[in-house]
Amino acid sequence: MIEILTPTDLLRAKDSGALVADILRTLKSRSAVGTNLLEIDAWARSMIMEAGAQSCYVDYEPSFGRGPFGHYICTSVNDAVLHGLPHDYTLADGDLLSLDLAVSLGGVVADSAISFVVGDVQPPESVALIDATERALRAGIAAAGPGARIGDLSHAIGSVLTAAGYSVNTEFGGHGVGSTMHQDPHISNTGRPGRGYRLRPGLLLALEPWVMADTAQLVTDADGWTLRSATGCRTAHSEHTIAITDDGAEVLTQPLP
Numbered sequence: 001m002i003e004i005l006t007p008t009d010l011l012r013a014k015d016s017g018a019l020v021a022d023i024l025r026t027l028k029s030r031s032a033v034g035t036n037l038l039e040i041d042a043w044a045r046s047m048i049m050e051a052g053a054q055s056c057y058v059d060y061e062p063s064f065g066r067g068p069f070g071h072y073i074c075t076s077v078n079d080a081v082l083h084g085l086p087h088d089y090t091l092a093d094g095d096l097l098s099l100d101l102a103v104s105l106g107g108v109v110a111d112s113a114i115s116f117v118v119g120d121v122q123p124p125e126s127v128a129l130i131d132a133t134e135r136a137l138r139a140g141i142a143a144a145g146p147g148a149r150i151g152d153l154s155h156a157i158g159s160v161l162t163a164a165g166y167s168v169n170t171e172f173g174g175h176g177v178g179s180t181m182h183q184d185p186h187i188s189n190t191g192r193p194g195r196g197y198r199l200r201p202g203l204l205l206a207l208e209p210w211v212m213a214d215t216a217q218l219v220t221d222a223d224g225w226t227l228r229s230a231t232g233c234r235t236a237h238s239e240h241t242i243a244i245t246d247d248g249a250e251v252l253t254q255p256l257p
């Protein structure tokens with residue numbers, strides 16, 4: 001199902017987006033060498049509760065995961081790229097951490113992910129991975145607007161990732177957002193321009209390019225949730241929720257200055 005939001009719901013979506021951005025910004029600033037992933041999860045929980053929002057993850061039980069997720073944020077470290085289940089792990093210098101958060105506030109969901117390197121060591125390979133996903137995300141957003149087709153966004157995202165030398169996995173990608181976290185249309189991270197659903201004002205989309213340094217193949221961790229690169233290489237993931245407006249696209253999960 002594809003939801004078109006009412007102007008009232010779009011205003012609520014802005015509040016959801018601002019909350020997600022604010023929580024991610026805070027968690028990034030607190031994530032340092034010595035921080036445990038379970039602390040990050042606890043901080044996310046308390047900020048969600050304090051805001052009167054609902055977690056989209058804690059009871060989430062999709063076909064690709066094992067049982068309810070049971071946590072409030074995805075914490076994916078190094079070779080983990082998607083759905084990282086928070087566990088007892090202490091961050092080390094040079095770890096590449098991806099945080100992915102979706103919450104519902106006022107009945108509307110916002111979904112965003114950031115990747116960054118923890119500590120002082122900034123391995124060039126990790127910096128390049130993060131940069132590619134951020135540039136791909138910006139390209140996808142630039143391609144979005146009323147009248148554009150999903151294939152235009154997929155093509156824009158995929159072109160950046162491919163030009164950066166990465167192969168694109170098509171098992172997981174972006175999606176529509178609204179009263180629930182995952183809705184149609186699916187937005188592959190590669191595709192052909194001019195194809196697919198035509199975007200309309202009021203549509204909320206989560207765009208989420210992610211890459212692995214030297215493979216397109218995923219393996220599932222023994223925890224039943226965390227998806228890792230098949231080769232153990234480093235990975236990165238960037239995501240924003242955007243609203244299609246009358247004259248373009250507005251990023252809702254942008255951190256406030």
Ligand code: MG
Pocket residue numbers: 100101102111112113208239
């Ligand atoms: Mg997400």
Ligand code: MG
Pocket residue numbers: 111174175206208239
């Ligand atoms: Mg998403």
